[in-house]
Amino acid sequence: MDFRYTTEQEMYRQAIREWLTKNLEPRARAIEEAEDGIPDDITAGMAELGMFGVTIPEEYGGMPLPDDERLIYAMITVHEIARADLSMSTPVYTLLTIGWSYIVNLYGTDELKQELLPAVAAGKAFAGINTTEPGGGSDLAAIKTIAPWNEEKQAYVMNGEKAYVSGPKECEKWGPPSGHCTLVKTDPEQSYKGFTFIWVPAHLPGISYTTYNDMGRMGLSTGGWIYKDVELPKKYVLGEEGKGFYVNMDGFNAARVLVAAACLGGAEKALEISGEYTAQRKTFGKPLGKWEGISFEMVDDWMRLDMLKLNLLRGAWMIGQEHTSPGTFGRKEINKVISTCKCLSPTLGHDIARHGMMYHGAFGYTKETPLEMFLRGVVSYEVGAEGGLMIMRGIIARDEWGETHNPFKD
């Protein structure tokens, strides 16, 4: 057993921290305020260092990494990006793109991988996730977007609407092959067994989108899609037709590792900012850090952060082991660890941001510190996105105690 990163993982972490500190951190506020996406030179620099290729094999333009370590490299990537861009825009852009590429690589056809993954690794395509509908997101079984197979057209014909989806403007900016892993019903008569998980390129005829005005994370767009008779060839199916719900859930576990990494990376940085401020700011003749009302709260936050970082590393490692040696852990064990991270990390990020703002006093309410920006950004993962917090609790209840505690089935 070894709790340390390998030499290569640690070298990579140090290398990207150096680059991100120099190139991304000074521009985080400008990215937030411009509301114009992540600048091209940032995504180009990230691609050059290999950040977009961590979940993609070398044959599709990615990095020559051991498959069981890919998610750990992805976690390191997102954690470090989140430290540099506390608005959460760049970390979320990246975690979606590399997280869902991980699933495309696991479940996609060779044709789809050839089409999509080299562009992702080069930093020139966006990949996202698209499940939620105007009628709800947590209750996935109730989704209404349908895509039954049409023999004449030799395609799944998709009709419906999706909502609260990250990346519509990013798809437009990059053009093909950008798009989303999307959950649809290919057999509308069936319940769970009617689902298929399928790649939907954003530029196919019949697709249009609207955008929302979010509270934070302003460098990444959010919107809704409308699909009218969109034709999806078979090559875009992820996994098997009718097994989409399970492929989607597998993808969520990987994505939740990275969501937690984004929250914890930002939280770590925010706590460092508070540490520095409370060391130098004096009240009544002594530094703020000497007041236990402040330092003990910081300690409580630090303890939660440290435990979650360790648990997340465990989760990323478990998924890697399961994907390279199926049956090592099983779905339930992984679900519990990952749901714990996804459930607790956004709230911890929010708490650390809010506590830090309190230590900064009125200064904390200004845009002179990045804490308010982190608070607005991290809330996106508290309210939902990649599974709401109550859904995470429901998963743990179901997988720890079984059907007597399963809230998803009567």
Added chain:
Amino acid sequence: MDIVVCVKTNPDLQMVRVKNREAVVEAVPYKLGDLDKNALETAIQLRDAAGGTITAVSVAEGNRKIRETIKEALAMGADSAAVVDDPALAGADPAAVAAVLAAAVKKLPGCDLVLFGEGSTDNYSGQVGPRVAELLGVPQVGFARKVEAVDGAVRCERSMDEMIETLEVALPAAVTVVSEINEPRIPSLMHIMKAKSKPVEEWTLADLGVDAGAVAARREIVSNLAEEQDRKHVLFEGSAAEQADAFVNALIKEGVLGR
């Protein structure tokens, strides 16, 4: 041109805390020296322009995690590496390190140019480069801010107080470089992974034919304490313009400005 870059592993100075004026280095990660990276970047640019090979050479001075950090040099672009590790090197001083490096350079199949940072990031004695040049019997240029390959020689530029000096030195030679010579590249993940398969020679003093007694420290460190700096707590009064004037005058008086 076959180039040897001598590199040293240093504690990450940003992570070092000072407690009771002493540096606390427990649990501090080690990394390649900043100035050594400038030397390595110089070597990479020379090799990419003129061909040849780069070997990074490092001497373990105590427990410096040399095998891990040498990979950083390989990831940046060195073709191979050689590390010298021996219990006798635990308290090595600059003279001993230079003796070992010179022996290592001689053991390598060929070397046209030996590059160094102008000093190490931690102790910064600046002695090792010139000492190695002396031991190898090759000409040395110190503090170069530009190094170019010309036929059978290198042309180096360095800043003197009032002028820029350009020197041409026939190979083989040794050159130390300053930080402004270049911006060292940050290794990509692809290069980090490829570094795993690059060859690393591991030598002891016996492999180099160096006697353990020859590397015994001749230098005794009497004390190594952080400088104490008392703050002056000067407050300027008046309007913003008056305060600015007073502040500038104070800086001139301190010799910080207007030299």
